[in-house]
Amino acid sequence: MVKIILERNVCIGCGSCQAVCQKYWEMQDDGKVNLIGSQKLKTNL
Numbered sequence: 001m002v003k004i005i006l007e008r009n010v011c012i013g014c015g016s017c018q019a020v021c022q023k024y025w026e027m028q029d030d031g032k033v034n035l036i037g038s039q040k041l042k043t044n045l
Ligand code: SF4
Pocket: 010, 011, 012, 013, 014, 015, 016, 017, 018, 032, 033
C-alpha cells in the first residue's frame, strides 16, 4: 500500500502532480493542489 502525504503549505502550484495523474490531483483557485479523496491530518508536518 502506498501512502501519499501532501504538504500543502509548501506546494508551489507547479502542476507536475496533476500533469502526471489528473485522477488524484486537482488545482484549486488558491494556486495549490488538493489530493482528491484524501483526509486532513490533525497535526502539521
Ligand atoms: S503542484 Fe503538485 S508537484 Fe507542484 S509543488 Fe504542488 S504538490 Fe508538488
